[in-house]
Amino acid sequence: MLEADVRERLRRFILQDLMRDPQYPLADDEPLVTGGVLDSFAVAQIAVFAEHEFHVYIPDSDMTPDRMDTLEQMVQRIIRGASAP
Amino acid sequence: MSLTSGSFAAFLAVTLVAFYLVPRRAQNAVLLAASVAFVWTWGWLALGTLTGLTLLNYALGRALPGRPQWLAIGIALNLGALALLRPGGLAAPLLGGLSAASIGQANAGAGLLAPIGLSFYVLAAISYLVDIRQGIVDPCRNLIDFGLYLGYFPKLIAGPIERSRQFLPQLARTRTVDNEAVARSTGLIVLGLFRKLVLADSLRAWIPSEISQNPGDLPAPMLVLWIVAWMFSVYNDFAGYTDLARGVSGLFGIQLSRNFATPFYSRTFSELWTRWHISLSSWLRDYVYLPLSRAALRRDPNPRRFAAVWVPPMATLLASGLWHGATPGMLVWGALNGAYLVVERLLQLGRPTRPPDRQPPARQWAGRVMILSLTAAGLVVFLFPLPSAFAYARAILSLDPLAPMDYRLLAFVLPSVAIDWLQVRGKDDLPFLRWPRLAQATLLAVAVLVIFLITRANTVAPFVYQEF
Numbered sequence: 001m002l003e004a005d006v007r008e009r010l011r012r013f014i015l016q017d018l019m020r021d022p023q024y025p026l027a028d029d030e031p032l033v034t035g036g037v038l039d040s041f042a043v044a045q046i047a048v049f050a051e052h053e054f055h056v057y058i059p060d061s062d063m064t065p066d067r068m069d070t071l072e073q074m075v076q077r078i079i080r081g082a083s084a085p
Numbered sequence: 086m087s088l089t090s091g092s093f094a095a096f097l098a099v100t101l102v103a104f105y106l107v108p109r110r111a112q113n114a115v116l117l118a119a120s121v122a123f124v125w126t127w128g129w130l131a132l133g134t135l136t137g138l139t140l141l142n143y144a145l146g147r148a149l150p151g152r153p154q155w156l157a158i159g160i161a162l163n164l165g166a167l168a169l170l171r172p173g174g175l176a177a178p179l180l181g182g183l184s185a186a187s188i189g190q191a192n193a194g195a196g197l198l199a200p201i202g203l204s205f206y207v208l209a210a211i212s213y214l215v216d217i218r219q220g221i222v223d224p225c226r227n228l229i230d231f232g233l234y235l236g237y238f239p240k241l242i243a244g245p246i247e248r249s250r251q252f253l254p255q256l257a258r259t260r261t262v263d264n265e266a267v268a269r270s271t272g273l274i275v276l277g278l279f280r281k282l283v284l285a286d287s288l289r290a291w292i293p294s295e296i297s298q299n300p301g302d303l304p305a306p307m308l309v310l311w312i313v314a315w316m317f318s319v320y321n322d323f324a325g326y327t328d329l330a331r332g333v334s335g336l337f338g339i340q341l342s343r344n345f346a347t348p349f350y351s352r353t354f355s356e357l358w359t360r361w362h363i364s365l366s367s368w369l370r371d372y373v374y375l376p377l378s379r380a381a382l383r384r385d386p387n388p389r390r391f392a393a394v395w396v397p398p399m400a401t402l403l404a405s406g407l408w409h410g411a412t413p414g415m416l417v418w419g420a421l422n423g424a425y426l427v428v429e430r431l432l433q434l435g436r437p438t439r440p441p442d443r444q445p446p447a448r449q450w451a452g453r454v455m456i457l458s459l460t461a462a463g464l465v466v467f468l469f470p471l472p473s474a475f476a477y478a479r480a481i482l483s484l485d486p487l488a489p490m491d492y493r494l495l496a497f498v499l500p501s502v503a504i505d506w507l508q509v510r511g512k513d514d515l516p517f518l519r520w521p522r523l524a525q526a527t528l529l530a531v532a533v534l535v536i537f538l539i540t541r542a543n544t545v546a547p548f549v550y551q552e553f
Contacts, residue, residue: 017388018438019437019438019439020437020438021437021438024439035440035442036353036441037438037440040355040370040375041355041374041388044374044378045386045388047375048379048382048383048386049386051383059219059221060371061219061221064367064371
């Protein structure tokens with residue numbers, strides 16, 4: 001699984017489906033949950049998106065603001081899940 | 086024993102001396118002994134109840150790996166104990182009309198089965214069992230550490246509801262309490278005492294006790310002001326308790342979770358629930374809201390479907406209401422706050438989401454005022470029995486703008502707003518610690534003096550959330 005591909009697809013999902021603003025200049029390190037952009041329901045949507053798109057299960061315990069706050073953290077979590085045995 | 090009492094100060098002093106005199110490996114045992122002594126002040130039966138629950142959950146945790154069916158049994162046993170033993174619970178008639186108020190009285194503990202803070206205790210136990218089942222944590226092998234996880238005295242009365250994965254590792258490692266930690270702990274204790282004794286108790290004392298009985302006879306603007314005052318009283322009571330608990334715990338080198346993050350500056354309801362009673366909100370998010378949301382989205386990823394929009398927030402807030410008390414009023418409170426979240430989500434689905442900090446200031450302030458107003462409106466059913474709550478709401482709606490207002494209440498509301506504003510601006514619970522030394526010393530002296538003077542005038546009320 002290519003990191004750049006995961007990043008691009010996840011970025012598109014966040015901008016189009018969660019923020020409903022495709023033109024928003026989303027930075028990789030922008031705090032999305034603690035910054036009030038995404039709520040808990042949006043985090044659940046990302047988890048289900050990761051299951052459908054990348055076949056990666058992210059447990060609820062990993063979906064905390066300190067572990068899944070930025071696009072970068074989400075990408076790394078998906079990559080880690082994909083490479084797990 | 087109340088955390089604001091002189092006897093607790095003496096108890097804390099003795100525990101601190103013993104804690105720092107014994108070798109590191111015996112410090113946890115000292116804390117457990119202190120916790121046992123703390124519970125014992127409520128009576129032998131309360132101590133027996135908590136000991137039994139602790140041993141039960143310890144055994145369940147050890148049995149869980151390889152036997153997943155024990156999780157359902159463990160959850161049922163913990164919830165059963167809560168339903169049976171909590172104040173006003175199923176066993177209350179058998180226990181002689183046990184009332185929450187009686188628990189707060191110093192000598193009323195003897196003979197009580199239901200310890201203060203049982204609902205906090207039960208949620209911590211359930212999260213421990215679920216986390217073992219999900220493979221997030223291993224069963225705790227050390228009974229002393231496990232006893233502290235559930236029964237550590239600073240958090241026993243009303244949380245924060247700690248997670249084993251954050252709390253237990255702190256017990257295993259060497260703890261350092263340096264000058265900075267002492268300063269932060271002392272700051273939290275003073276802030277907690279100020280919030281509780283000066284702001285919360287003064288506001289409570291100023292609100293007439295009969296306002297829920299005949300609200301139609303009282304001036305409508307005052308009914309509004311009293312509800313706002315009550316909301317700030319509940320907030321400062323609980324936030325004050327949490328500051329106090331965190332400060333006391335910090336003296337032992339154990340960090341307890343933050344429970345409040347200036348909630349009245351929230352601009353949306355979803356933001357409010359990340360800033361109010363954070364340890365309960367995050368518990369409900371992890372064990373109720375997220376599993377329900379994921380299940381709904383797996384069946385249909387469309388976020389506009391009924392199951393996705395309605396079920397998770399309503400189920401979560403109804404669970405929160407039930408946790409506060411199995412009464413019609415608490416269920417209505419839960420349903421109302423769930424409905425707030427649903428409406429907010431429906432409105433959000435039709436427009437772009439932008440970071441709240443980047444929205445125009447006027448819009449941010451409008452959001453804050455709206456959240457505060459609707460939260461205060463919901464508090465009416467939280468505080469009063471349903472018939473009184475409806476009568477209260479009707480009386481408010483007959484608003485007479487010419488009726489006299491007693492603005493003296495604001496003398497205790499505005500300091501709360503100001504403290505929170507300093508915390509928001511400083512992005513710190515204790516922004517005062519960055520002030521010059523002279524300003525810090527002056528503030529400390531004034532705060533201690535005000536606490537001393539106010540406690541001589543007011544009666545110290547039990548913490549509101551120890552009743553849950």
